[in-house]
Amino acid sequence: MTTISAGPGAGAEPAGTRHVKRPQPLRESVYEALTEMIIDGTLERGRHLVEVELAELLGVSRQPVREALQRLNNEGWVDLRPGFGAMVHVPAEDEVDQLLAARAALESESARLAARHASKEDLAKLRDLLKVGTAYQEAGDIDGTVRTNGELHSLITQMSGNRFLVDFAAQVDRRVRWYYTPVAPVRGAASWREHSRLVKAISEGDEDKAAQIMREHTEHTRKAYHDLQSADPAPETPDPTPRRRRRTS
Known part of the structure; x- marks a missing residue:
């Protein structure tokens, strides 16, 4: 069996290398989708948001939905209430x-x-x-x-x-x-x-x-x-x- 050596400089990237951008993280896609649904009224103000329903609606697991809801809460689009869950923010x-x-x-x-x-x-x-x-x-x-x-x-x-x-x-x-x-x-x-x-x-x-x-x-x-x-x-x-x-x- 012949072993082929990788030669000198193995692991180093050749000059001119250009990395292809990776697909957008799923949590980012979910965040964008939910934000637009809030803006256009699909998810109306005051609506109770249930992770499993949103996951089913978007065709994803609950984890990226949970992460997106946390970000939406941080940015004021969603309110997270202990013991109740998430709901679309109602502006004062x-x-x-x-x-x-x-x-x-x-x-x-x-x-x-x-x-x-x-x-x-x-x-x-x-x-x-x-x-x-x-x-x-x-x-x-x-x-x-x-x-x-x-x-x-x-x-x-x-x-x-x-x-x-x-x-x-x-x-x-x-x-x-x-x-x-x-x-x-x-x-x-x-x-x-x-x-x-x-x-x-x-x-x-x-x-x-x-x-x-x-x-x-x-x-x-x-x-x-x-x-x-x-x-x-x-x-x-x-x-x-x-x-x-x-x-x-």
């Missing part, structure tokens, strides 16, 4: 006010800078998003409306040219989408008329007007959110009975 009034106030400050400055730095390509993208979002709104497509709303706001922030504004805005983006989703039908056409005025001010290079319109726009969203909650307040004590999702063929 001041919590929403604080986030939307921060958003107003970030985005009004972003709009002002966007009016200063906007390129023809940027403006073309904004106008395209405006058309798409208006079409979604008129068709009653809430998911499309919310998604396009987020894309338009994100683009304006990127147009500011300030990477710190971009980073800060990214940190609150998902939370803002969560708060905006239930008010999207209420804001409706008014929101996209405001977007149209905003895009016009940016295209004209009117920094002060762009900032003012953005500030008023975010304030209208904040007020609509509170009006909606006053009309249909979330229960303070959620129903502890687990709810099973209806299977669809």
Whole structure:
């Protein structure tokens, strides 16, 4: 039997080696899936979350679900209560006010800078998003409306040219989408008329007007959110009975 020597340098990686990125850890995929389900209302506020049901729903074991719920709790999406378990967080009034106030400050400055730095390509993208979002709104497509709303706001922030504004805005983006989703039908056409005025001010290079319109726009969203909650307040004590999702063929 012949033994083949590995030769000198065995174990050393050859020059130019590039490691292929490993697949995303399962707990990360579960975390992303649950976060999006909370944002879009599939897992509604105050809902009792049962590990075994979520694991069945996502086709995974309970361990990555447990790890994801812990992370969601740390980030304020889920509340873990001893002796009861996990439930989707119900935002308090001041919590929403604080986030939307921060958003107003970030985005009004972003709009002002966007009016200063906007390129023809940027403006073309904004106008395209405006058309798409208006079409979604008129068709009653809430998911499309919310998604396009987020894309338009994100683009304006990127147009500011300030990477710190971009980073800060990214940190609150998902939370803002969560708060905006239930008010999207209420804001409706008014929101996209405001977007149209905003895009016009940016295209004209009117920094002060762009900032003012953005500030008023975010304030209208904040007020609509509170009006909606006053009309249909979330229960303070959620129903502890687990709810099973209806299977669809």
